[in-house]
Amino acid sequence: MNNKVSYVLMLLLFLSACSVGPKLSVVSIAHYYRGGDFTVPKILLWHSSDTMSVLEIQVDFNDFTYEEAEDTQKRHAEAIIQYRLYKSYQDKQTIDSSTVRITDTVGLISSVAPVDTVAFYLPALRGKNYVARIDVTDVIGNASTYFFVEVPKMKKNNQFDYRVFNKDGSVKNDSYIDLNDIFYIDVPVDSGSIFVRYYNRDFPVALPPFANQDPLSFHYTADSLFQINVANGRTPLLNFIDEGFYQFQDDTTQKTGVTLFNFYEGFPDVVNIDELLNPLKYITTSKEFAGLEENPDKKMAIDQFWLKNAGNPLRAKSMISKYYGRVRGSFNKYFSSFIEGWKTDRGLIYIVFGEPKIVYRSDTFEEWIYGEEGNSNSLRFQFVKIENPFSDNDYVLVKSLTYKEKWYDAVSGWRR
Secondary structure, eight states, X not given: OOOHHHHHHHHXXXXXXXXXXXXXXXXXXXXXXXXXXXXXOEEEEEEXXXXXXXEEEEEEGGGSOOEEOTXXXXXXXXXEEEEEEESSSSOOSOSEEEEEEXXXXXXXXXXXXXXXXXXXXXXOOTTEEEEEEEEEEETTTTEEEEEEEEEEESSTTOGGGSEEXXXXXXXXXXXBOOTTOOEEEEOSSOSSEEEEEEEOOOOOOOOOTTOOOOOOOOOOSOSEEEEEEOBTTBOOOBOOOSSEEEXXXXXXXXXXXXXXXXXXXXXXXXXXXXXXHGGGGXXXXXXXXXXXXXXXXXXXXXXXXXXHHHSSHHHHHHHHHHHHHHHHHTSTTTTOSSSOGGGSHHHHHHHHHOSOSEEEEOSSEEEEEESOTTOTTSEEEEEEEOOOSSOSOOEEEOOOGGGHHHHHHHHHHTTO
């Protein structure tokens, strides 16, 4: 979203930092993309004031190990949730920390465990950004995981100063809406109304990692701009049926606000023929894709594509499951920003190459490694984080011609 000059400067600074001097201080997050013993928890962050932020973590006890309590008809599980607050990913000094231990007890015949919410109150000051580390431990199962939550508070009235609620009053825990969603928004300033910028843009898919191109400039001028009344800091019930994205803001002279995305009905699931067809752009030639797109029976054409490349129905079924599993995984779970996750640079690499073995993250970049740490033959991808008024999850790949051979090898793997 930055202009071309600032984007190029970011790349030069990043490459300089990687090529000389000590390695940047980073954190390891490879387990984010591999999955594991724990379901990725749902995180709700909001800034309750200029001096405090609230982090709510939904703990799913279905991921935890239960054991029978002696002399009872009950089973119990124990979880330890620890939070630590830092100035950045690279900073090692803890600003604040807290630990919560929770226990759940169910009957022996019960098969469904509850979801509990743990809230931490962060002493986060306006004008600064922070990073919180959350550690989750299954005491009985002797398993643990951790994850990081960015707490951006540099600017006022950013996305976490707003709270979006479903019609029933429950907090909406993602940024995606469709024509069936009815919601309302608590806004940080009771000014009588807020502005809504509506964008309906058709963004292209990511290009191969060796294909350099000038960054696309984004025109911030909205396709339409309208106002919504606010009473007592809350909007009325809202329902937007048009696909695109909507930015809600108090001040149109600024670029801060909260954005909701209406990609299509049923997102992030692969629900119609277009979601089956479009991701094939990554492993087809332009001529092949045009043939699939122009076929009057696209579903049959897609099935024939997979059958032809797989060689037999059983392998075709396995390849379809694997490929579209990655497409769905690259949606809102990991990489979606102002565009669907599969269209992004990280989505492209994830779909074609699979889960990276090693992933490092800092405040400004992610590095993915396929292979062993320190091995010169390992494949490495660097993604620079871009400042974006609509999303804090926008990363751009540093392109290189050295990826060309590896790219075609990976694509060939999907075609034999």
